[in-house]
Each structure stands twice: as C-alpha cells, then as structure tokens.
Amino acid sequence: MSEIIIKSGVLKNLGHLVEGLLKVKTFAVISDENVAPLYGKTVADSLVGAGYRVISFTIPAGEKSKCADRFFELQNWLAENHVTRSDALVALGGGVVGDLTGFVAATYLRGVAFVQVPTTLLAMVDSSVGGKTGIDIPAGKNLVGAFHQPKMVVCDPYTLKTLPAEVFSDGCAEVIKHGMIRSKGLLSTLEKSGFDGEIADIIAENIDIKRTIVQRDEFDTGERQLLNFGHTIGHAIEKLSDFEVSHGQAVAIGMCIITRAAVKKGLCPVECLEILERLVEKCGLPAKTDFSAEEIYEAALGDKKRMGDTITEIIPREVGFCELQKMPVSELLEWITSGQSNT
C-alpha cells in the first residue's frame, strides 16, 4: 500500500518527501479553482525547490468535473506538455480532484505514477486511500474507473482550516461510516467529543480502519464492500438530485435508511440507529430525503455492487459492526421503503 504522511504544515515539504520515492522529472499538478489559489503555489514552489519541472492544470470545482470531458481534456494536456511514463501527477484537492486525477494517471500512456494530496476531510479519511479512481457518466456515479494506487498520500490537516463547514460535514459522514462498520471505539469518541480532539489523530484512526480492510481485499470482491455502507442509496440520491445533494449528505441518508430498515427487521439493536442519528445530526448532515423509495430504487439499479439479479448490501448488526448481505435486487425496494420512516 501507499506510504501515508499526516502532518500539519507538510505541504511545503512535498518536494523533499517525494524525492526518495519517485525518480521523475516533471510533476503535473491537477487541482480545482478553489484549492489551486490557496495551496497551488506552496506545492509548486516545494516541487520546483526540489529540482522538478512543474506544470499545473485547474479544473472547475465540484462533482460535475468528474466527467469524460475533463478526463480527455487532461489526457490531451499531458500529451501536449510531453509528460512521459517516467513523470508523475499530483492530485491536489478533494475527492473529485483525487478520483479524476487518479483515473487519468491509471490510463495516460497505460499508467503513470501519482501522488494524492487531499485537502478535504473526506479525501483525507477515505478517497485518497485505497486506489479507487474514476469518473461519473450520465448513467451513474463512478461507473467508469480503475484501481490505481497512489505512490504516496500526503495529508496536511492545516488545509482543513479553509474548508467550508458543509464540506467538512461531508467528511464526517465517511468518519461515521468507518465507526459504524468497524469501530465502536470511534463512535464513542465521536459521541463524547465530536471533532474537537486532535484532527490528525482522527484522520490517522480512520485511515487505519480503511487500510486494514483494503489490504485484505484490494479489488473489492468481498470485505472492502463494507466501505460502501450507505452508498447504494447515497449514489442514487446524488444522481436523482443532479449532484445538488453532496456525496457526504447522500451517504448519511443512505446509512440512516438501511439502519432504520435493519432495526425494523430485528437485525440490529435500536441503539445502532440512535447513535447513528445523533452523530448525523451533530455533524449537520441530513437523515432523510424527499425522494420516494421507488425513485431511489430505480436510480440504484445501475449500482456497481449489483451482480445480475442480486446486490450486496451492508447491514448493521451491532454497534460498530456491519455485515455484507446478498439479496435479490427486488428486495432492495422493500428495504428502502421500510427505512424511509421511523414508524
């Protein structure tokens, strides 16, 4: 797995950090229009200071940039700038920049190295780790992509200081997810002190949970699917809302719907739902949606986790413990309907 560094202020040392790891001449830094003005110069100066040639590209911010047009635009830009197989890309930004850049790196010249420099909580605790890269297509989220591990992940928690509150909340959804699937201790910490503790420790704990799972199932054929808790419904809601509902918000709603249904079916104690709903509220995330169960179900039929007529869902069984459960796709509608309301 990739080397992961978490340290406040580390951005200005990026050039030296990558020196021992990558024998490259050029770094192509890809960022978005919000992040580039804040951190682009620090990163470029650090890489230039270590002797590299740096070229930079800025994409519009937001989920809509995770698309085929931006993907090909970047490939073309790399080729026009004579980026070769012995060069590398840097993804400087949130999950959108990371997923898109990772997929460009996985495919440009049939694969070049890349470094993740995540600048959102979500990207630090989740998307920059584990090597899933990709783009959205009109039929659905993340339907085109590749597994391509970054050579290094460099998290600078200082960058979180400029994050808008609602974007920080999106990351909280993935932190809650990690607690729900594998860590009662993390849930207790979040209940007691929320995100007031040392953020670097929270990031490190979450990366540990994700890394342990990914090391056992890098290519997502079994245990890794646990990391998709709340995501089948979440991706459907993102698509239905034309990405007005953010990834973190949609995942929070998805986790709540599945957990409500699991409680009603007697599969997990009501305490699981109570803790989840308290944390979701505390983080300013939604627990419900106005989309109907039928709309969500229809939008979820294209989910990657579907295999023919079956789909694997992630079901809470105890506080801090989820299991995978294969079900006929048709059963999902009943789960969503049941999980839409508390009664």
Ligand code: NAD
């Ligand atoms: P994002 O990348 O769109 O970033 C959210 C917003 O924050 C953007 O407007 C961005 O410009 C801004 N921003 C980023 N860093 C900033 C900073 N430090 N200061 C100020 N503004 C900043 O969204 P996200 O929530 O980071 O990522 C969501 C994406 O991640 C989704 O596409 C989702 O599918 C993907 N994801 C991927 C994985 C994976 O394993 N690959 C896992 C989870 C989520």
Ligand code: GLY
């Ligand atoms: N975020 C899901 C995964 O990395 O598998």
